[in-house]
Amino acid sequence: MGWRLAILVVGSVAFDAIETPSGKRDRCVGGAATYFSLAASYFTPVRVIGVVGEDFGAQEEGILTRRGVDTRGIEHVSGKSFFWSGSYMKNLNEAQTLNTELNVFQSFSPKIPAAYEDTEYLFLANIDPVLQADVRSKMPKVKMVCGDTMNYWIKDHSENLAKVLPMLDALLINDGEVKMLAKENNLVVAARKVLAMGPKSLVVKHGEYGATAFFSERSFTGLSGHTPFRAPALPLAEVVDPTGAGDSFAGGFFGYIASQPALTPAVFRHAMFYGSVMGSFAVERFGTERLQNLDKSEIEDRFALFRQLSHLE
Amino acid sequence: MGWRLAILVVGSVAFDAIETPSGKRDRCVGGAATYFSLAASYFTPVRVIGVVGEDFGAQEEGILTRRGVDTRGIEHVSGKSFFWSGSYMKNLNEAQTLNTELNVFQSFSPKIPAAYEDTEYLFLANIDPVLQADVRSKMPKVKMVCGDTMNYWIKDHSENLAKVLPMLDALLINDGEVKMLAKENNLVVAARKVLAMGPKSLVVKHGEYGATAFFSERSFTGLSGHTPFRAPALPLAEVVDPTGAGDSFAGGFFGYIASQPALTPAVFRHAMFYGSVMGSFAVERFGTERLQNLDKSEIEDRFALFRQLSHLE
Secondary structure, rough: OHHHHHHHEEOOEEEEEEEOOOEEEEEEEOOHHHHHHHHHHOOEEEEEEEOOOOOOOHHHHHHHHHHOEEEEEHHHHHHOEEEEEEEEOOOOOOOOOEEEHHHHHHHHHOOHHHHOOOOOOOOOOOOOOOHHHHHHHHOOOOOOEEEEOHHHHHHHHHHHHHHHHHHOOOOEEEHHHHHHHOOOOOOOHHHHHHHHHHOOOOEEEEEOOOOEEEOOOOOOOOOOOOOOEEOOOOOOOOOOOOOOOHHHHHHHHHHHHHOOOOOHHHHHHHHHHHHHHHHHHOOOOOHHHHHHHOOOHHHHHHHHHHHHHHHHO | OOOOOOOOEEOOOEEEEEEEEEEEEEEEEEOOOHHHHHHOOOOOOOOEEEEEOOOHHHHHHHHHHHHOOOOEEEEEEEOEEEEEEEEEOOOOOOEEEEEOOOOOHHHOOOOOOHHOOOOOOOEEOOOOOOHHHHHHOOOOOOOOOEEOOOOOHHHHHHHHHHHHHHHHEEEEEEHHHHHHHHHHOOOHHHHHHHHHHOOOEEEEEEHHHHHEEEEEOOOOOOOOOOEEEEOOOOOOOOOOOOOOHHHHHHHHHHHHHHOOOOOOHHHHHHHHHHHHHHHHHHHHOOOHHHOOOOOHHHHHHHHHHHHHOOOOO
16 A cells, blocks of 8 residues: 555544443543544554653554554653543443543644645544644645544534534534534434535444435535445444444544545445444454454455345345 | 235224324324235235224225225224324424324234135234234244234233244334343344244334344244344435334335245345335325325335445445
8 A cells, every 4th residue: 555545633642441331441542543543554554643641652652553553743742641531331322421631632733744744635533623624724735634523512613613614525423413513303404404514425423323424516526416325333242342433433434445546436335334344343342452453354354244234135 | 916925914003193393194094004004015915904993984994905905804893993193293213102092902803804814924013912923823824924012012911922922933123122122232132132032033123224134043944043134224304204114114024025936035135125115105204195106116216225325336
């Protein structure tokens, strides 16, 4: 795979404390950019921009570098790394946040290493939309931008978010976020309203039910006004830890696209499936454990399982 | 289509009063057997066993007979027909029952016309499991039995329901019912527990997210222990009235199976898609309005849309 196909992800690199019905971890490396990077690393070279504190050392960074992720964009500053603590004891489909300590992430000001300036694929993970827009504006060679956001930015920073949405080729959010953003309960109507806010496509993640992509009428070679496309999720007998499933979906989705010569409808469809595949791996173990040690044949086997699950022939 | 392929459905034929965000109907012909019959009638001959009161006349029965449904098994007795009143104003995904008047349905004792005794396909719609078992036992020539149930029977009539489950080739219920029946929150584990109760397959309906089929290890030519199969639902911009969507799914599903020479994995998969297709039509208009006047080309066009929605190629 060529170096020109690298994806740059900007987002959180963090420590998580997680409890689920399957057990708990007091401290594991997490953050949206971490999950995204690991999932995407099976498809294409990945570069990360983030910030960590003194508690994030060579051992932690090794989780990314062992997968070939370029971590030169991870800034090390004094203080503690972003820390999140969550529980899935009451509902495996929705984290209950017990504690959030922004720490060094509070004053995160993304700096783009010179070596990253030729990046053509950019993923704006869930961070302040002001920072998302800032990073985008500093990357003139970018060909395709995907992004995420969350209820906090939708509710209280909607004006800033509105400036980011038109920059996106694909917005990847979940059902609840789509409906909140559109102020509309029907998914299809909500999707149309969100597309009218600017993104060329919208990938709605339904958790255990898969994901649906909607396409705007605006310029998007081969995909403008395309009918929706739905990818299934794998019915799993045990979800050990749902943390990072959405970011892993995004990593598989965008990583696959970046590995392909052109974005055709077929590539978009396959990317949805690879997103679901990487999400299904992520939840099988705590934190990023499963995403650290996959091999390409496991990914292809699961892709085949998804096809078998959902296809008529 | 040959007469030997007729499906017999036993269940409610009723009047419904429905209000949804799209409007209301004070009185329309409904009931599980009605929705099932209309949906299945596009695939194979259908026979109905049910009971109605004096308020159900030739005009009402015409809704079924115009679709070629054999209504000789609908018993007319003195009194009023089953009446249900429901609202979807608060939640389009779940009816709020405002009123249920069982009326003549309270003492429903299914009688099988001699002309129905050669039926090979039997659908036990959502009625008292004692009646379901009774009908099954009186149909010695039946080759395949599918059935439905609901929370009321699961909670308060579980011993009777336990006698019906082993009679079923396919149990068609929704997510909540599967989890309630299995006393288990994970869908895959719950599905395994339900299959251990006796049905050879389990089709779990996920509403707007489609449906998933699980297969037991027990004798079921070509399908024993098969990997799960998931069919999508169509993302619809307006759900006018969700009433009967599940029964319409069952009608399309079983109607398609009965129209085919053998139950292969491919037939089962196509049946899941046709179930979703008929469910998607049902919700486009109030009551059975949309199901009364479809033509085969509309069904095939929508089937193609479902394939396009969900398939990689």
